[in-house]
Amino acid sequence: MKFVASDKSCLTWSGDCLVVGLSEESLPLTGLLSELNERVSGLLQELIDETDFKAKAGSSAVIRVGNDVRKLAIVGLGASEDLKLESLRRAAAAAAKLAKREKCASLGISFPIWNNSPERTTQTIAEGVTLAMHEDKRFKSDTDAPKVVLSDISLLDLVGYEAALETAAHVCDGVILARELVAAPPNVVTPTSMAETAADIAKEHGLTLKVLEQAECEELGMGAYLGVAMASEMPPKFIHLTYTPEGTPKRKLALIGKGLTFDSGGLNIKAGAGSMIELMKMDMGGAAAVLGAAKAIAQIKPDVEVHFISAATENMISGHAMHPGDILTASNGKTIEVNNTDAEGRLTLADALVYADKLGVDAMVDLATLTGACIVALGNDLAGLFSPDDELAGALANASEEAGEKLWRMPMEEKYFDGLKSIVADMKNTGPRPGGSITAALFLKQFVKDTAWAHLDIAGPVWSEKDNAYNNPGATGYGVRTLVQWILESN
Numbered sequence: 001m002k003f004v005a006s007d008k009s010c011l012t013w014s015g016d017c018l019v020v021g022l023s024e025e026s027l028p029l030t031g032l033l034s035e036l037n038e039r040v041s042g043l044l045q046e047l048i049d050e051t052d053f054k055a056k057a058g059s060s061a062v063i064r065v066g067n068d069v070r071k072l073a074i075v076g077l078g079a080s081e082d083l084k085l086e087s088l089r090r091a092a093a094a095a096a097k098l099a100k101r102e103k104c105a106s107l108g109i110s111f112p113i114w115n116n117s118p119e120r121t122t123q124t125i126a127e128g129v130t131l132a133m134h135e136d137k138r139f140k141s142d143t144d145a146p147k148v149v150l151s152d153i154s155l156l157d158l159v160g161y162e163a164a165l166e167t168a169a170h171v172c173d174g175v176i177l178a179r180e181l182v183a184a185p186p187n188v189v190t191p192t193s194m195a196e197t198a199a200d201i202a203k204e205h206g207l208t209l210k211v212l213e214q215a216e217c218e219e220l221g222m223g224a225y226l227g228v229a230m231a232s233e234m235p236p237k238f239i240h241l242t243y244t245p246e247g248t249p250k251r252k253l254a255l256i257g258k259g260l261t262f263d264s265g266g267l268n269i270k271a272g273a274g275s276m277i278e279l280m281k282m283d284m285g286g287a288a289a290v291l292g293a294a295k296a297i298a299q300i301k302p303d304v305e306v307h308f309i310s311a312a313t314e315n316m317i318s319g320h321a322m323h324p325g326d327i328l329t330a331s332n333g334k335t336i337e338v339n340n341t342d343a344e345g346r347l348t349l350a351d352a353l354v355y356a357d358k359l360g361v362d363a364m365v366d367l368a369t370l371t372g373a374c375i376v377a378l379g380n381d382l383a384g385l386f387s388p389d390d391e392l393a394g395a396l397a398n399a400s401e402e403a404g405e406k407l408w409r410m411p412m413e414e415k416y417f418d419g420l421k422s423i424v425a426d427m428k429n430t431g432p433r434p435g436g437s438i439t440a441a442l443f444l445k446q447f448v449k450d451t452a453w454a455h456l457d458i459a460g461p462v463w464s465e466k467d468n469a470y471n472n473p474g475a476t477g478y479g480v481r482t483l484v485q486w487i488l489e490s491n
């Protein structure tokens, strides 16, 4: 797929499918749009009338027009005062899907500019198209290519904003990597393959990579992480990728992702309907988002030093498995009574947070498919944001809004830490069911000493059964766009 920031307008572009984005205020047609209507001999107005088109967000219609423009489509953007970047991303996805359905190879997109920012408008339209067109057929045997493929996309009246197209391509590279890591089965994506993916990124884009093997993790005293890894036949891999900018970094940041390539639950095995054991390949969604962000950031090259970290392993059962009741000692010396082996993500994150905290970064963010309780609280579309730091929480909320990845700030109610009190150790790893995503966040907080920190529980949005604008059913790549946006804003 090739994108062009074009000097052509909806009056001069020719090709297979011209898609015009209409806000509610652009009806009835005036100015440029009535000129377009004349260009197509009144068919634009006919299309609006025949379909009773009101420009509601999510609506669209298409009509055959002529030869230099074969098909004309309109997509609704809603009220212009509500126009968000996300409205453009979704409308661009709708335009691309429509062009594909109509067997068009070339697509001209004529959308209004968001917030006087042609750069962000360009980037967002390209993201919507690229992500909507991404299909993952790696595990299908049918490799027949369709006869017509959407290959040329022109963003009309946006000449000069090629750099924004580049940014979009880098961001989408990252999102697609994250999707493919999450979608791949647990017999393909393993701790070792995750480390190999990190090595590929390092090699291709010039990052430095350190992979700590089990023995080095033992030396660092990572007893919580290694407790989880004990039952797996696959060696744990503690991944630490670093992007260092050429000049002096303006900020230093760390991203930490939960990297459970499969979560059986351990001896507290995930059993019965609703346990979702067959979906637990996605329990490395945090690590996938972190590696996806690494791939994007390495290409965008901001003046920010960024560390990408994941303590990758599986949570399995065997004679070597940690027992419910085991007491583990994390690398900061704190002891944990494992009252439930299925609360394993926080154990791996504990040692990863202690490690990241020592890097001397200005802020760190972890992403984790941490709790079913967060899905109960917020549903499948929103991640939970937990942070004791209002400024960091605000910056992440802002980035997520522009990225079109929804999140909601959750309270870190200290009183609930009482639920993690242990008779024999410093704490238990599991509290009572009510407020389960909050106690999980409070547990993580025990392993952060010096650094501004936020935790995103992405158990809900990492995977979607529904078709949703630019997310086809399956892995969403959630988190990559927010992370990249947050890093670029702190540039």
Ligand code: BES
Binding pocket: 263, 265, 276, 283, 340, 342, 343, 344, 345, 369, 370, 371, 372, 373, 430, 431, 436, 459, 460
């Ligand atoms: N990986 C799961 C959380 C999860 C559940 C992610 C559903 C995505 C969909 C996590 O390791 C887990 O098992 N959490 C337990 C914690 C409980 C034992 C305190 C949970 O949420 O049930």
Ligand code: MN
Binding pocket: 263, 265, 315, 341, 342, 343, 344, 345
């Ligand atoms: Mn679990």
Ligand code: ZN
Binding pocket: 260, 263, 283, 342, 344, 345, 369, 370
């Ligand atoms: Zn898990």
